[in-house]
Amino acid sequence: MSVQTAARPGSAGAGTSAPLKLRTPRLRTPRAAGSRRSRRSLALTLLMGLVLLYSLAPLFWLLVNATKTQDGLLNSFGLWFAGDFALWDNIARTAxxxxxxxxxxxANTVLYVVLGAGGATFLAVLGGYxxxxxxxxxxKAVFAVVIGAVAIPGTALAVPTFLMFSQxxxxxxxxxxxxxxxxxxFGLYLMWTFAAEAIPTEIMESARxxxxxxxxxxxxxxxPLLTPGIVTVLLFTMVATWNNYFLPLIMLKNPDWYxxxxxxxxxxxxxxxxxxEAIFNLVITGSLLTILPLIAAFLLLQRYWQSGLSAGSVKE
Known part of the structure; x- marks a missing residue:
């Protein structure tokens, strides 16, 4: 910045031009801002890589060990393949x-998911709407009851539920x-908040x-406007029912209904x-087959549930 001159009024040098040096403000250059952003993005990338590795390591272990026989499972490194590849034989033996x-x-799990998770989703849609x-x-009282029910863990209600169903x-x-x-x-609360934002009141009045x-x-x-929210609630209830362990444990004694x-x-x-008989290879193979439907459901329905999760986050 060039040096500017100015006369200070009332001073002895009034009428003459005395040079005044103005300090130029230090501006952050685009290169410095870009380097800071690159360092920050690099740190976030490394952090996300660690989280991804932590999330995928159990799945990789499950896939690797599902290819081993019982002897290979006990005599090989857990995070790499053994000399024999027995995945198809393990699947056949598991079945x-x-x-x-x-x-x-x-088939029992599919039945519980279709009737339990499907019914829960339908009731949540009706109630939330x-x-x-x-x-x-x-x-307002219903809202308080729903919030309170969300805060209560399911295990706390398992024993009273068992006593009631036993009677x-x-x-x-x-x-x-x-x-x-x-x-x-939780599904009811999610549909409640989603329906409040996704359905304009004017559309309902026009239809009436x-x-x-x-x-x-x-x-x-x-x-049709509730489709993203419905898919989101369906996935949540499907995962909860598919992975449900404690409730069937106390309710069922007949292995045919497990x-x-x-x-x-x-x-x-x-x-x-x-x-x-130790059949750890079949247990691991069965666990791999168990998670495949959940992975397929999330991959096929991801475009719906991602938009459903973000609904209501921005107000116009």
């Missing part, structure tokens, strides 16, 4: 071991797993003016019983 009980457990778009007495004679039946799975307080009933307004006008989580644990525990 046929003990009379094909694994396939029965898989009603709470978001209709005003009725006790609405009703429903223990050791599929209904003992399906009926408790129909209640999803055109003569549409409340049921038609919901199913034909509002339901889900995959309980059945694989029984296979894993039989090595510690008198005369039990």
């Amino acid at each position: 046929t071991y003990d009379g094909g009980i694994f396939l029965r457990w898989f 009603a709470l978001a778009k209709f005003d009725f007495p006790g609405r 009703m004679g429903l223990t050791n039946t599929p209904w003992a797993v399906i009926i408790p799975s129909l209640i999803s307080p 003016i055109d003569g549409a009933s409340e049921a038609r307004t919901f199913f034909q006008v509002c339901l 889900p995959l989580t309980l059945g694989l644990n029984a296979w894993n525990a039989q090595a510690g019983t008198a005369g039990g």
